[in-house]
Amino acid sequence: MPVLRSIRERFSGEQPLAGLKVGACLHVTAETANLARTLAAGGAEVAVCAANPLSTQDDVAGVLGGDMLVRAAHGTDPAPGQAEIAAWGPTVTLDDGADLLALLHETGSVPDGFLGATEETTTGLVRARGLGLKVPVLALNDARTERVFNDHYGTGQSTLDGILRATNILLAGRTVVVLGYGTTGHGIAARARGAGAQVIVCEVDPLRALEARMEGFGVMPAVEAAAVGDVFITVTGVPQALGAEHFARMKDGATLANAGHFDVEIDLPALDAAASERREVLPLVEQFVVGDRKLNLLAQGRVVNLAAGQGHPAEIMDISFALHALAVEWLAREGGSLTPGVHQVPADLDREVARLKLASLGVGIDTLTDQQTSYRNSWS
Amino acid sequence: MSTTADPITTQDFKVADLGLAEFGRNEIRLAEHEMPGLMKTRDEFAASQPLKGARIMGSLHMTIQTAVLIETLTALGAEVRWVSCNIFSTQDHAAAAVAVGPDGTPENPQGIPVFAWKGETLEEYWWCTEQALRGFAGDPDLGPNMILDDGGDATMLVHKGTEYEAAGAVPDPAQAESEEFQVFLTLLQRTLTEDPQRWTKIGQEIKGVTEETTTGVHRLYELAQRDELLFPAINVNDSVTKSKFDNLYGCRHSLVDGIFRATDVMLAGKTAVVCGFGDVGKGSAESLRAQGARVIVTEIDPICALQASMQGYQVARLEDVIETADVFITTTGNKDIIMADDMAKMKHQAIVGNIGHFDNEIDVAGLTKVADRNTIKPQVDEWRFPDGHTIILLSEGRLLNLGNATGHPSFVMSNSFTNQTIAQIELWTKNDEYDKQVYVLPKHLDEKVARLHLEALNIQLTELRPDQAAYIGVPVEGPYKPDHYRY
Numbered sequence: 001m002p003v004l005r006s007i008r009e010r011f012s013g014e015q016p017l018a019g020l021k022v023g024a025c026l027h028v029t030a031e032t033a034n035l036a037r038t039l040a041a042g043g044a045e046v047a048v049c050a051a052n053p054l055s056t057q058d059d060v061a062g063v064l065g066g067d068m069l070v071r072a073a074h075g076t077d078p079a080p081g082q083a084e085i086a087a088w089g090p091t092v093t094l095d096d097g098a099d100l101l102a103l104l105h106e107t108g109s110v111p112d113g114f115l116g117a118t119e120e121t122t123t124g125l126v127r128a129r130g131l132g133l134k135v136p137v138l139a140l141n142d143a144r145t146e147r148v149f150n151d152h153y154g155t156g157q158s159t160l161d162g163i164l165r166a167t168n169i170l171l172a173g174r175t176v177v178v179l180g181y182g183t184t185g186h187g188i189a190a191r192a193r194g195a196g197a198q199v200i201v202c203e204v205d206p207l208r209a210l211e212a213r214m215e216g217f218g219v220m221p222a223v224e225a226a227a228v229g230d231v232f233i234t235v236t237g238v239p240q241a242l243g244a245e246h247f248a249r250m251k252d253g254a255t256l257a258n259a260g261h262f263d264v265e266i267d268l269p270a271l272d273a274a275a276s277e278r279r280e281v282l283p284l285v286e287q288f289v290v291g292d293r294k295l296n297l298l299a300q301g302r303v304v305n306l307a308a309g310q311g312h313p314a315e316i317m318d319i320s321f322a323l324h325a326l327a328v329e330w331l332a333r334e335g336g337s338l339t340p341g342v343h344q345v346p347a348d349l350d351r352e353v354a355r356l357k358l359a360s361l362g363v364g365i366d367t368l369t370d371q372q373t374s375y376r377n378s379w380s
Numbered sequence: 381m382s383t384t385a386d387p388i389t390t391q392d393f394k395v396a397d398l399g400l401a402e403f404g405r406n407e408i409r410l411a412e413h414e415m416p417g418l419m420k421t422r423d424e425f426a427a428s429q430p431l432k433g434a435r436i437m438g439s440l441h442m443t444i445q446t447a448v449l450i451e452t453l454t455a456l457g458a459e460v461r462w463v464s465c466n467i468f469s470t471q472d473h474a475a476a477a478v479a480v481g482p483d484g485t486p487e488n489p490q491g492i493p494v495f496a497w498k499g500e501t502l503e504e505y506w507w508c509t510e511q512a513l514r515g516f517a518g519d520p521d522l523g524p525n526m527i528l529d530d531g532g533d534a535t536m537l538v539h540k541g542t543e544y545e546a547a548g549a550v551p552d553p554a555q556a557e558s559e560e561f562q563v564f565l566t567l568l569q570r571t572l573t574e575d576p577q578r579w580t581k582i583g584q585e586i587k588g589v590t591e592e593t594t595t596g597v598h599r600l601y602e603l604a605q606r607d608e609l610l611f612p613a614i615n616v617n618d619s620v621t622k623s624k625f626d627n628l629y630g631c632r633h634s635l636v637d638g639i640f641r642a643t644d645v646m647l648a649g650k651t652a653v654v655c656g657f658g659d660v661g662k663g664s665a666e667s668l669r670a671q672g673a674r675v676i677v678t679e680i681d682p683i684c685a686l687q688a689s690m691q692g693y694q695v696a697r698l699e700d701v702i703e704t705a706d707v708f709i710t711t712t713g714n715k716d717i718i719m720a721d722d723m724a725k726m727k728h729q730a731i732v733g734n735i736g737h738f739d740n741e742i743d744v745a746g747l748t749k750v751a752d753r754n755t756i757k758p759q760v761d762e763w764r765f766p767d768g769h770t771i772i773l774l775s776e777g778r779l780l781n782l783g784n785a786t787g788h789p790s791f792v793m794s795n796s797f798t799n800q801t802i803a804q805i806e807l808w809t810k811n812d813e814y815d816k817q818v819y820v821l822p823k824h825l826d827e828k829v830a831r832l833h834l835e836a837l838n839i840q841l842t843e844l845r846p847d848q849a850a851y852i853g854v855p856v857e858g859p860y861k862p863d864h865y866r867y
Contacts, residue, residue: 172689172690172691172692173686173689173690173692192692193692195692196690196691196692197692198689198692198693198694199692210649213649213674214648214649214672215648215672216648216649216669216671216672216673216674216675217674218674218694
């Protein structure tokens, strides 16, 4: 993670986070540990809890726990740990799903001197907006670097990785149905095609749907796609993207996976109700017998890229967490002057992350000449 | 442009317009740079003149790239006469430049006898073929001793002519199964009355044919199987540097080029059906997908069908997608792929085109009986059905990449034509080593063709160490693969 490392080196010298109490509710992976240590290197006191019961890497949590307060264990309910960290009195929170933010608001216990929060996901931002925010929240997910790298490249790659690890199916020749053609859906669809699958996209947004069609993907209502797909991947951000009417039409052996944040996109109660029998056939693969057909649900409908794969590759998380680190630094400096509500990440933070990443790759780029700059500006 | 078939012209060539020669020569000059295989072959054999004494009759699309081939053959010592193997594929400026030659002028043509123009009638087409098969060395009765064929029409004329002369009669043209075969039989009826031994004598002089394409090769193997092949043949098509390049990468380039020039339609978002997933179909499907079209493949061969599926294409039957697709392309090499009944069911303004060798993949004859033609521009026709909907047919169902665009690009054709040149040299100089069978070029020559093209692309080849070569059991200098290797 060369980008985060370069930030950590600068933080160690400048100590820009001195005095900060940072509560991080994230997927507790090796990459997250790097972020936590970077923040600590910048002078902050850091505490970590899990945003998901299945995404914690226990060895990482163990090692990190030697340095800071860590409350996370694979396969356990994350709620008690989250509550403990919320009560610990953070002045900055990092969320992946708005869990800490919700706790602070719901318990009415926003600590004094609270500077601001960051939120990693689209879903978390929707949830945050619904809380009646009393604090400023930086929408990291909307940042350009996040969108492009995390969603498109990171989730795009790791979702298929998770499905392959769980099932070992050959994608070539299969029909992959991608529900939702947002940034993540783009990444998944492109990679599924690259692996030789026929890709069908299901959308509610006509612009996204047209975009998919212009890329040459099949576009149709989910209820039609249900009958022809071999693998279904939900990345919609809404509940019941796949429900009873879809399960009823699916082919024998269809595989269902979710790469959206919460486990609501596949209607699990409906699937359970439709099934005469369910059993685990492989780790993280549960077979539901629906009529004379068997449907395979991966990772209980939770984010398949983290639950069955290893989440984003470190390079992607490097970029993502570099943005987190710079966002915390920015909140430490500017948080006190921000109004409550959702704020966009300043563009220079984005540019700085991309600049550091390019430097780590040894890639040089061009700079506008003064003449070019004034030409461009002459239009405005 | 000439549109009627003259008797033998006073000048020993026939093209649309000699005034296009300078334009043609300029494009030939540019193409030479893009055809390093041919130009290096010219250098290699300039002194030894291996084709000296060869009288080559060529029947192959008269394009700029073919002009570079023709001038390579003459540079190696051959006497050459040429026709196009398709009524729409001639580039008139290329034909003019070949007729004028590098040293001539339109007023004083010094090139080789070429009989070709874009938009020949079927009568004109076969008349042209006949002209190129006689008249060598200024003697109307002297035919070629080598044929360079594309699709096998010249070879067929010699074989059928010989067959009917032996029988003493030509079948009744009125009973022919197609308009084209009717024209063909009518020509042979005439030659039989002019000289009852013309084709027999020409056939006896011919030492071999080198065949360019899948369709012609198929004809040759059939003749060989029936012991009816009159002379040895080299199947150039199945050189790896031909079929895996020309058919695949060439079509990948020129299919969408032809569709765009003809219709300017946006392919992104459209559904395109590719009939056939051989080398041509594979290239076609890839280029359509790259434009953002959703591609559906039809196949009869389970291996090719599975290949298409593994590359993520939907594989379906034509009848199941006929009403929903926007573009239909035939690449099969078979006949009767898209019939008039099919076109009657298509969406309004569906585009229908063929990139297989012959024009029998799309049922144009049937279409004329049930729909009315409205020509939008040359090689682009809108056909209106009684219910009011129309389809757009490209190049009257003939090779649309050549009819609507300019065929394959020079670099790909340099691979194909270097194979042709090497095959001509091989058959001409080692004729006694070949029986009346169909051969493919040996692997080391195939590898040589590829080698000749590396430098132009700055390709740095890794060399085997002797111990590595020994480890896999090949010579350091190749050939590197067994003959059955499929690439």
